[in-house]
Amino acid sequence: MQKMIKGLVLIISFLLVFAGVYYAKVRYFSPGTLAKQKNIRYSNVPTVFIHGYEGNSFSFGPLLRRLERENVAKREMTIVVQADGKLTVEGKLKNRNDNPTIMVLFAKDVPDEITQSKWIDNVMRYLYQQKVTRVNLVSHSMGGVSSLRYLLEYAGNKTPVTERFAAISAPFNDLEIAEDTQDVFAYELTEQGPSGETPIYQYFDQAMEKLPKNIHVLDVAGDLKDGTESDGSVSTHSAFALRLLFQKHAQSYQELTVTGKSASHSSITKSTKVEKKLIEFMWKKTA
Template identity: 30%
Template sequence: MLNKNMFLISILTATLLILSGCTPAKELVKKAPADAQFSDVPTLFLHGFGGDADSMKPMIKSITAAKLGTETEIIHVQANDTLATSGTLTAKNNNPLINVVFDDSTNGNPAHNATVLRAIIEKLHHQYHFKQFNVVAHSMGNSTLAEYLLANANDPDLPTLNKYVAIASISNSFIGGNSGNTKASESPLLKTGEPTIKSTMFTHLEKLHTTFPQAAHVLNIFGNLDNGSNSDGRVPINSAQSLKYLTSPGASYQQHEYHGAAAQHSKLKRNPQVEKAVMRFLFE
């Protein structure tokens, strides 16, 4: 009888601990995969046209919840290009995640944004002395990074691009936009990813084929609504795929195509399968 009572007491105690939130942390907190990689290399998140602080936040939160990174800073680029920063990086190997937010996100000028991006990287480099950085970009955020690399890819005073996730990259043309050649969105691609019909946008970026950081690793993610448009509703598949040519032949390149409603241009960055692919690529 005593043993039975002790057993009941043990069950009751365990139940109360769970209800009171006192379950051991190792049981409540999801652990990172055993093969997860941790470092001081920061990952910068760049939203697209019309984006805001919430655009890339769900992905940052998902990475944090998976214990694969730590949300450390939010950098607001104010209308006069001054930087307002909240949070701080640390010296720990915690895969720091930095949300870069352009308050004037409808300026449509990636070259201007790239100048500001250099100022951000210089500022972070001066403070924390990291040698490499990662980027996760959506839509026009990819154009901002492309312009940054055109101007700064071989600058020895700046940290180098380590891993780059391109989501819905507009590399040759976009639906409803003026990219210099309306037929570019229908352009067949060569095996190298080079379009047979090039927009002025692509011609401008083409120099990256020889200057893109050769040690970088690239994951190109794009969507297909499967509705006959061969696009995510905004970016044609072949435009997104032409990013392959804009990376140096020596760079590591892979691409993933996602299908259906969850692959729509704006939804793609919040697609759970995309989030998992990004986490594996960056940290596992």
Template identity: 30%
Template sequence: MPYIQRRNAILAMICLFLMLSLSTVWFSYRTDKSNAAAAPPAQKPVPTVFVHGYKGTARSFNGMLGRLEKSGTAEKAMVIRVTKDGMIVVNGEISNRARHPMIQVIFSDNRASFRQTAGWLEKTMHILYTKYDVKEANLVGHSMGGLICTKYIEDTSGRRQYPDIQKLVTIGSPYEGVLTRVFKQNPNNTGDAARDLLPGSVALKALYANKSRFNPHIQVLAIAGVVNKPASGDSLVSLDSALFSRFIVPKKQYTSKIVYGKNAQHSSLHENKRVDRLVADFLWHAKK
């Protein structure tokens, strides 16, 4: 073959190779672009807000949150402290890659009335919505914390700029009040909340009276403790009181669980590993 013909043939092969390569790159680009457009946006994680009870502190939920984090079930993302004058102090952040982020709320005035404490929680949740883009959330409350969460849900019903609550867990929450004789034996039980926690209080009656405001789409798990059979209750809250929320929450949305034994004592419920599992399974279907 003459030199010129060989050269032309080689050039033709090079051009063909370049055209095929460019076509492959273009097709790959178009496919990737099409797939990116078709793929749904990553779903933001739904944080769970933990609210302690009467006289509660950081220690109230530190253990449970630590165990859930250590097991790989969830991640502690934020600690929010509410000062006695209502200032909100936030530490931490919520990553879009977090696995079930947990937020711990701590009230400096842990004996304040239901009204005051629910107001602080309302302010906290509003900040989460407006400044941290939390549009959905779960709530977990121990003892009075569960009552405060319930009041918060009723008080913010139909109002904008608050996270849409998906699930609520109450742990030993006295919807009909505490056992009066046991409660009054402790001289340290003082403050406005102490009056609100007594059976028949105006604050407790209001929770039931306002049940129509409770969002009927929220799933609720009520956890109660029984220390000694056949005795009923966790030593401070009777079984009936802890499960009374069934008269507030729509039947189809309500679930209850009872834990037994010495670790079912009221102040030990948030340290009970059985309670850990119930909470994790209900919130995140993490049952093993």
């Protein structure tokens, strides 16, 4: 019995050490610079990653680690937004044309997209004070709704110009933005637009004129192929609900649907299909 207990303790200890090492790799920075790839466009324009409700380092950390390992983009900064909106900054932008990435974390779950959009504005104003004049923006779930609200409400006033915006599984036409419901909500998306409009969609419809004119947009949705036309939390109809509005007001608009097990709401940011599309959208050289 004692041998069994000791064995279990050793296994648990090993798992804890392994988990700690993995967390450190996801959360913190590695030294060195990137080995430049011929087909990648490198610059000092940071790409800022915004997680959704109940998100954390693992929302985008694994993706950012892979991008660095593949010499596409370099992790250089983490900005933690405290419960009162104040910022704790880790790392430094090094101006090495390494496609720097910035992971934004919220120390306490933000209960609504209105507050989160204000906190994103705080981040962007800080970056502007650091002489950052241009950024790209990648977001997941409620973070996508908050990021778009930021672009419509705050962008342009002592903030960097957002050149490219990617929204992954963002509930643009949902009744509940920050919480999962038992059933996946969806108004059917038709060729003329959504068959019904929630308050958040109506807001975007009225405010879309304020979208930065030269912005390029990538919209990503997940479909588990289980009959729900959703990623288990957000319907494809909701994720793509702003299609006609983006097509009208953005410089360019692209869509990507991820299917199968990797399309689940919590896993989609780790999907290799999403990674490949982001690289193409953000950094790939065009012929």
